[in-house]
Amino acid sequence: MTDEQLMECAKEAAGFSYSPYSNFAVGAALLTEEGTLYTGCNIENASYGATNCAERTAIFKAVSEGNRKLQKIAVAAGDGSTAYPCGICLQVMLEFMPEGIVILEENGELVRYRLTELLPKGFTL
Numbered sequence: 001m002t003d004e005q006l007m008e009c010a011k012e013a014a015g016f017s018y019s020p021y022s023n024f025a026v027g028a029a030l031l032t033e034e035g036t037l038y039t040g041c042n043i044e045n046a047s048y049g050a051t052n053c054a055e056r057t058a059i060f061k062a063v064s065e066g067n068r069k070l071q072k073i074a075v076a077a078g079d080g081s082t083a084y085p086c087g088i089c090l091q092v093m094l095e096f097m098p099e100g101i102v103i104l105e106e107n108g109e110l111v112r113y114r115l116t117e118l119l120p121k122g123f124t125l
C-alpha cells in the first residue's frame with residue numbers, strides 16, 4: 001500500500017469520527033510491519049477526558065489483535081487541515097513504532113516525519 005493510499009484510508013476513517021463536542025473529525029490509518037491495515041477515528045465523550053484520539057484508536061486496535069510492530073501511520077483531519085498528533089498519541093507511538101513514520105498532509109501535500117522528529121526526547125523506561 002502506498003502512502004497516498006494510506007492517507008485516503010485515514011480520510012475515510014475520519015468519516016466515522018464521533019466528535020459532537022469539538023466538531024473536529026480525525027481519522028488515522030496504520031500499517032503494521034507485516035502490512036496489515038488498521039484504521040481509527042476520534043471517539044469523544046461527554047466526560048471530555050474519556051476522549052480517544054484517532055491515532056490511539058487505530059494503534060489499540062492493532063495491539064489488541066496481537067500486532068505490536070507498527071511501521072507507519074497516516075493522520076487526516078476531516079476539515080482538510082493538518083492534524084499533528086497530540087503528545088499522548090506520540091508517546092503511544094513511541095511504544096510500538098519507535099522507528100516509525102507519521103504521514104500528514106500540509107497544504108494538500110503529503111509529508112512524512114520520523115516519529116523521532118515529532119518527539120525527539122520521548123520518555124522510555
Ligand code: THU
Pocket residue numbers: 019022024026041042043044051052053054055083084085086089
Ligand atoms: N484529536 C485526535 O483524534 N488526534 C490528535 O492527534 C489530536 C486531537 C481529536 C481529539 C478530539 O476529539 C478532537 O481531535 C479535538 O481535540
